[in-house]
Amino acid sequence: MEIGVFTGYSLLGTALALPDDGQITAIDLDIEAYETGLPFIQKAGVEHKINFIQSDAFVVLNDLINGEEKSSFDFIFVDAQKEDYMKFHEKVMELVKIGGIIAYDNTLWLGSVAYKQDEYEKHSEMPESVWRNRDYVIQFNSFLASNPQIESSLLSIGDGLTLCRRLY
Template sequence: MKEKFSFTILQSEALTKYLLETSAYPREHQQLKELRHATVDRYSHLSVMNVPADEGQLLSMMLKLMGAKKTIEVGVFTGYSLLATALALPDKAKVIAIDPDREAYEVGLPFIEKAGVAHKIQFVNSDAVTAINQLLHDGEEGTFDFAFVDADKENYINYHELLLKLVRVGGMIAYDNTLWSGTVALADDDLSQEWKDRIGENRIFLRNLNAFLANDGRIELAHLSIGDGLSLCRRLH
């Protein structure tokens, strides 16, 4: 297995490797480690779609500090962040996990079951807008402590509007990949055509999101350079 490292413009690959191998991997839960390896084996270069171990540990610590008991995950892939979340929550907690790709989720499911946390997770095989609107229709407004979003970047702002209704005041929404390999900080002229083809339109979607969140008075914002960028939004009202 060849490990692939995701790093932002603020981090060298050597520094990312050092952080993971010195601090994160030695404290990684065994089932998270096995899920990470299985994802690399199954999906190769796409394995970077899962959050890195250090980001998973940050989310885990944050959930524990918040005392979170009810969370939602928009975009699951094989479930590394989902398993990290489920492990951090108390036994009777609940995680709604939404993804249209059940096949990828089922790659991680054996590790979730082996970790003894499958009973906390409700997987919803659906697009996120439909699933979140159904939760709002069912009276779930303001009942979630935390939301993690790692899905189609063009819909992040749409998800934001819905999740601000779903997450309680004082709760948190986290958006992944908001630095997009550091390219959000670069002008078009600074990118080769090869890079433009590689990163697609997601760079533009994420630049728009970052500008939107920076000016959203409904939230308290912390934009972090961890993994591929993580934006933490605490709902104020």
């Protein structure tokens, strides 16, 4: 599953990595962005692996949880609003298999998670919006690191990618 698709750049990467009968549930509110990238997905010959749903992801997640889909996903990539990551975690933990992986993008938040709160002046190149959400990302990272239900690792690639394995 992918939550937050935009034009499908990361979705295309996942679809290419999957075997021919692999399936991805891809959710985004913005169908125009998805349709902009769709010709590239088609050209790569992987459209048949993707079930795109235009919706608020929480609606789809609740439907899947109330249906027959609990503990059925191998891999869930979350790349939507950072302030919603905690709420997403609660939902996706119900949907991923025991032993399955949840990946969260942008967990280094442009490196701002490593700065001290009083260093804002020193890093004035950071947009105010990044600085504003920094505390939230720090709290989320701490929550994951101390959560006994998962084993996790924050990879310092791109803007930071946290991989979590569901243990129980």
